[in-house]
Amino acid sequence: MSKLFEIALGIVTGIGGFLETGSLATAAQAGAAFGYRLAWAILLGTVCIAFLIEMAGRLAAVSHHTLPDAMRERFGITFFVVVFAVVSLVSFLVLASEIGGVCLALQFASGVSFRWWALPVAGLAWLLLWKGNFGLIEKGTSLLGLVTLAFVVGALRLHPAAGALASSLLPSLPTHEPAKYWFTAVSIIGASVSPYLFYFYSAGAVEDEWDVSYLGINRLVSGLGMGFGGFVAVAVLVCAALVLHPLGIQVDRYEQIPLILATPLGRAGFVLFVASLAIACFGAALEIGLQLAYLAAQGFGWRWGENLRPREAARFALVYTVALPLAALVILAGVDPLKLTVFSMALTALSLPITVVPLLVLMNDRMYLGDQGNGWVSNAAVLGISFIACVVALVAIPLQLFGGG
């Protein structure tokens, strides 16, 4: 019974935790600019993250190592420092984006500019990490995150054409604005495959003391949780495709974004949009703050654990205590949250080989996995998607930044 409960809870965590500023912004942008056409990118990203999450959980359950711990041990300090720097940088930018997302939601609700919300939001997040425990943070934010299911209701109300949507799950070439099309595609993949997700998951699995009896749960939770999560992201794309695309509204004018729920659901839709944005981004900010601390502590051998008091794991607590206000400063300085988000997601896609390949090497190492190593399907899928996303990002980012499409 308790296993069944854990499966349910895990799936809820996946659904509630999947949508954050990155997937919301990129899916909305894709829908507004290209209709259904980029749905395939969400599918690819979701498949990739489901495999990665499953791997991180399996590594923890079989070898009792968290990901940074195993990487340091397997590849040595020099290589670990490189991965540490890249993952920290990307996660920090995503953290700033999430704080920006909460601030935008508060701006929609109050009319007060997003900049002034940055420090209070970071302060509240810090307080929860300082006082809370792991269960509260992981389960609480993902249960509240279920509010994002409002996008599914909204999408259904708009009566999407099932045939057209299904056919756009297959990759297609752009009909117009090719640079923007590919840039948005890699941003979507980057948003789904944010490294904080699987690093956080691996720390959680060790924190919850998983063993091999959890392998079945792990497989179900990662597959179904991420699957349903991706489904919500597709719903966002559908809402944007049916509300904004016909009107020719681009998402860069973010006053218009709440329309994607306000059109199908009226006044309640506006409230649900603001709540979804605020909760999803705030939950992600908590997870990223923790993940930065996990990464450093597990890689350098410090005491760690969100269930310890701050003074029992001082350096661990120091990381999030510094990271949260620093990320808030980026927003306070007036950086456009939406531009920052999309840029961070593209950068995530670019860095995928560095964040993903070490995990793949570990997953094929019998020293760590014994006979629970990867099969060729998961190896090929993750390697293929990561490299394609990286190459496309390499071409699309400069084109986007220096005015191509």
Added chain:
Amino acid sequence: MELARTVLDQQVIDVHDHAMGKVDGVVLELRPGRPARVSAIVVGGTTALWRVHRGLARWAERKLGGEGHPARIPWSRVLRVGVDVKVDTESERSPALRWERWVRDRIIGRIPGA
């Protein structure tokens, strides 16, 4: 030698299973006519930095003095090598946790609710 390669960069835990750092270095004892033997593991200080960047390590040693005070744990005190390297040491008094104590006493411990 094989042992040195295995334990390097592994997690070190003390008698109470508290994390106290990584195996940042290994001290080898060279014995004439016989294979070298691991005589101690080194935790903390500038040990790991030497393996990342020599110039940086030299600079850090000038700033911190000595080798940045690493803990040298004789191999006889290593209790077991598994997922972690468990050693017969109290980490609370070990120089390996010098920075942990500094951060706790100077920064984190001063914030209410720590």
